[in-house]
Amino acid sequence: MSIRAELKYKIMKDYGAPALMAFQDFRRRKPRPIHEAFGPPLESNKRLKEILSRHYFLSRYAPGVKKVAWVTSGAPVELLRAFDFYTIYPENHSALVGAKKQGAEYCGIAEGSGFSQDLCSYARIDLGHMLSGKTPAGKLPKPDLLFCSNNICQTVLYWYKAIAHELDIPLIHFDAPFVTTEQTEADINYMAQQLQDMIPILERVSGRVFYLNIFEEILERSMETSRTWGAILEAMKAQPAPMTIFDAFGHLAPIVSLRGLPVAQDYYHILMDEIDTRVTHGIGAIRDERYRLIWDNIAIWYKVRFLATFFAERKMNFVTATYTNAWAETTGYLDVKDPWKSMAKTYGQIILNNNLKHRLDLMKKMIKTYAVDGMVMHSTRSCKPYSVGQFDLRKAITADLDLPAVILDADIADERVWSEQQIQTRLEAFCETLEGSKHG
Amino acid sequence: MADLFFAGVDVGSLSTDVSIIDHSGKVLAEIVIPTGVNGSQAAEDAFDAALKLANLTRDRITRITATGYGRASVAFATGKTTEISCHGVGAHHLFPKTGTVIDIGGQDSKVIQIDSKGRMLDFTMNDKCAAGTGRFLEVMANRLDLDLDELSSPVNIESKSAPISSTCTVFAESEVISLLAKNTPREEIVHGLQRSIVNRIWSMVTSVGIEGEVTLTGGVAHNKGLVKLLEDKLGLTLNIPENPQTVGALGGAHIARRAYQNSLEAVTI
Numbered sequence: 259m260s261i262r263a264e265l266k267y268k269i270m271k272d273y274g275a276p277a278l279m280a281f282q283d284f285r286r287r288k289p290r291p292i293h294e295a296f297g298p299p300l301e302s303n304k305r306l307k308e309i310l311s312r313h314y315f316l317s318r319y320a321p322g323v324k325k326v327a328w329v330t331s332g333a334p335v336e337l338l339r340a341f342d343f344y345t346i347y348p349e350n351h352s353a354l355v356g357a358k359k360q361g362a363e364y365c366g367i368a369e370g371s372g373f374s375q376d377l378c379s380y381a382r383i384d385l386g387h388m389l390s391g392k393t394p395a396g397k398l399p400k401p402d403l404l405f406c407s408n409n410i411c412q413t414v415l416y417w418y419k420a421i422a423h424e425l426d427i428p429l430i431h432f433d434a435p436f437v438t439t440e441q442t443e444a445d446i447n448y449m450a451q452q453l454q455d456m457i458p459i460l461e462r463v464s465g466r467v468f469y470l471n472i473f474e475e476i477l478e479r480s481m482e483t484s485r486t487w488g489a490i491l492e493a494m495k496a497q498p499a500p501m502t503i504f505d506a507f508g509h510l511a512p513i514v515s516l517r518g519l520p521v522a523q524d525y526y527h528i529l530m531d532e533i534d535t536r537v538t539h540g541i542g543a544i545r546d547e548r549y550r551l552i553w554d555n556i557a558i559w560y561k562v563r564f565l566a567t568f569f570a571e572r573k574m575n576f577v578t579a580t581y582t583n584a585w586a587e588t589t590g591y592l593d594v595k596d597p598w599k600s601m602a603k604t605y606g607q608i609i610l611n612n613n614l615k616h617r618l619d620l621m622k623k624m625i626k627t628y629a630v631d632g633m634v635m636h637s638t639r640s641c642k643p644y645s646v647g648q649f650d651l652r653k654a655i656t657a658d659l660d661l662p663a664v665i666l667d668a669d670i671a672d673e674r675v676w677s678e679q680q681i682q683t684r685l686e687a688f689c690e691t692l693e694g695s696k697h698g
Numbered sequence: 699m700a701d702l703f704f705a706g707v708d709v710g711s712l713s714t715d716v717s718i719i720d721h722s723g724k725v726l727a728e729i730v731i732p733t734g735v736n737g738s739q740a741a742e743d744a745f746d747a748a749l750k751l752a753n754l755t756r757d758r759i760t761r762i763t764a765t766g767y768g769r770a771s772v773a774f775a776t777g778k779t780t781e782i783s784c785h786g787v788g789a790h791h792l793f794p795k796t797g798t799v800i801d802i803g804g805q806d807s808k809v810i811q812i813d814s815k816g817r818m819l820d821f822t823m824n825d826k827c828a829a830g831t832g833r834f835l836e837v838m839a840n841r842l843d844l845d846l847d848e849l850s851s852p853v854n855i856e857s858k859s860a861p862i863s864s865t866c867t868v869f870a871e872s873e874v875i876s877l878l879a880k881n882t883p884r885e886e887i888v889h890g891l892q893r894s895i896v897n898r899i900w901s902m903v904t905s906v907g908i909e910g911e912v913t914l915t916g917g918v919a920h921n922k923g924l925v926k927l928l929e930d931k932l933g934l935t936l937n938i939p940e941n942p943q944t945v946g947a948l949g950g951a952h953i954a955r956r957a958y959q960n961s962l963e964a965v966t967i
Contacts, residue, residue, distance in 0.1 A: 649905055653905070656820060662819075662820070663820075665822075667825050679767060680806070680823070683767070683780050683781070683782070683823075684823060686780045687780040687782035687783060687818070687821055690779065690780060690782070690783045690818060691818050691819065691820070691821070694817045694818060695819075
């Protein structure tokens with residue numbers, strides 16, 4: 259750790275980042291006009307943008323001060339926080355690239371190097387970034403460590419292996435056995451043991467010693483943050499709902515990528531307060547909410563605005579999603595008194611590592627709890643674990659709950675897969691069914 | 699309510715179809731013309747032709763529903779509805795016991811479930827590829843040097859069919875090329891192509907399920923061989939409209955008629 263690097267990091271943290279935020283704020287003075295179908299925008303958006311810009315901006319000054327780790331969205335990051343790693347989430351970064359409609363360009367770079375077009379677009383964008391250095395975030399630091407868990411998919415392991423090979427850096431893989439019926443004691447012990455086995459490796463890579471009390475503090479903070487996130491999502495039960503799920507896709511970023519840090523914890527308190535105020539005053543995210551919908555699967559990042567507007571114009575609001583719920587669903591298992599096993603339960607049972615029956619029951623419950631009138635499922639080639647089974651889920655849900663549903667064939671971040679005319683027809687037909695079912 | 703007329707204009711990827719009905723639902727004119735490169739012009743032309751056939755002028759049409767891929771480009775329409783709802787309503791009016799509609803259109807195919815009033819309950823569409831659509835047959839007819847009528851020749855269910863495994867139009871065309879290179883009889887290839895579409899439709903039907911009578915709409919319903927294979931695969935007899943291509947336009951006209959009646963009721967209330 260060099261003193262020069264540390265000084266630079268400190269200056270950038272205390273002066274550089276605030277100056278950048280002020281500059282961005284100045285540039286953004288003229289707010290984008292808001293479509294009349296929407297209610298007032300969330301004030302917290304500004305703080306969210308600040309946090310994320312700052313996080314990416316500061317990351318380039320991290321090398322030499324903190325070790326950098328690239329982490330998957332479902333990995334037990336709390337352990338890494340105990341060693342003060344600067345964490346970058348390639349999935350979050352790829353979503354950012356997708357939202358900026360640059361996915362095809364980055365995917366093309368990876369494809370040019372021989373990666374298949376059938377590979378997840380998050381992976382292709384990340385590999386495209388690694389191969390070219392391109393990023394809309396200015397500059398990203400090279401990782402010292404890769405940390406992945408197959409609790410979200412098997413792809414991450416091979417994707418991270420490709421990076422580990424290219425950059426010649428260590429990769430830690432947290433293996434989470436798929437929950438076919440119920441998590442077994444053997445599964446829990448197996449995962450708990452893995453977590454403890456990681457400690458010496460993490461000590462070696464980070465050059466820091468593991469302190470249980472620090473780790474417990476982080477775990478406690480992470481737990482509290484996830485709980486607040488869960489409470490924010492639950493506030494969407496209110497009619498009208500205080501935000502749309504498209505807002506939540508954005509507000510999801512800190513719980514995914516800054517979980518366990520005070521900045522995320524503080525942020526969700528700000529958001530929770532704002533949401534509470536909205537609920538108290540009956541302020542809806544869209545004007546005149548008439549229909550309430552559920553979203554299944556990851557966002558279509560390059561079409562969030564299109565979809566949000568399409569539905570808001572029809573007085574339809576997405577009030578819940580299996581995707582946003584994933585970072586709150588299993589938090590209840592965390593227990594600071596039993597960190598290893600409780601983490602195994604939390605991270606081992608997340609939606610994508612759990613069976614279809616679990617997903618069906620969960621979705622049915624969400625549909626009832628949030629008074630949902632219709633369902634939109636995004637089927638994406640990028641995320642096979644999320645998309646496989648959707649046709650069966652749809653069949654079971656429409657039959658049991660008499661709920662109109664539509665499946666959109668698209669992609670999370672590769673906009674080349676989007677066919678607007680076909681999607682538009684499907685969506686309009688879905689709305690016609692929905693209107694017929696409620697008023698027929 | 700005499701002298702009220704309603705129209706549906708279906709601007710599809712291959713053809714533009716117009717149907718004009720009177721207040722009782724009686725069909726006065728039906729027109730099918732190729733869409734060509736200009737959807738809004740095709741809509742104008744088809745509408746004028748239908749008006750001429752019905753011996754009416756534009757100002758006599760009370761309401762007009764635009765549907766199909768080009769629905770947004772029909773400037774003279776008073777409302778727009780997706781072709782999915784329109785096919786449901788159209789099929790219901792032709793065959794009131796219809797519970798399931800299979801529409802094989804120019805660039806997509808769909809299976810629609812409707813209730814006893816013709817309202818759509820559920821639907822499924824093909825993915826973003828032309829396999830199992832009218833376009834697929836058009837491409838293949840071209841490759842086989844047959845016209846669409848020849849391609850629709852009835853086949854014997856038991857007769858030999860060349861295997862066409864690809865679900866992608868481009869790859870299926872390559873398969874046809876190699877089959878031709880091997881001197882495979884054209885009838886066998888035609889049979890294989892029909893089977894390929896039927897299999898594609900079958901998987902969509904199973905995902906939505908069959909309720910009530912099944913009505914087949916869209917230009918591909920003219921293909922006798924395919925209809926026979928599909929009936930065999932589904933194990934039932936399909937309702938085939940006299941003009942399968944104008945069912946969407948007819949549905950549109952009925953939706954226009956219903957919208958007018960609803961507006962009257964709203965005023966009365």
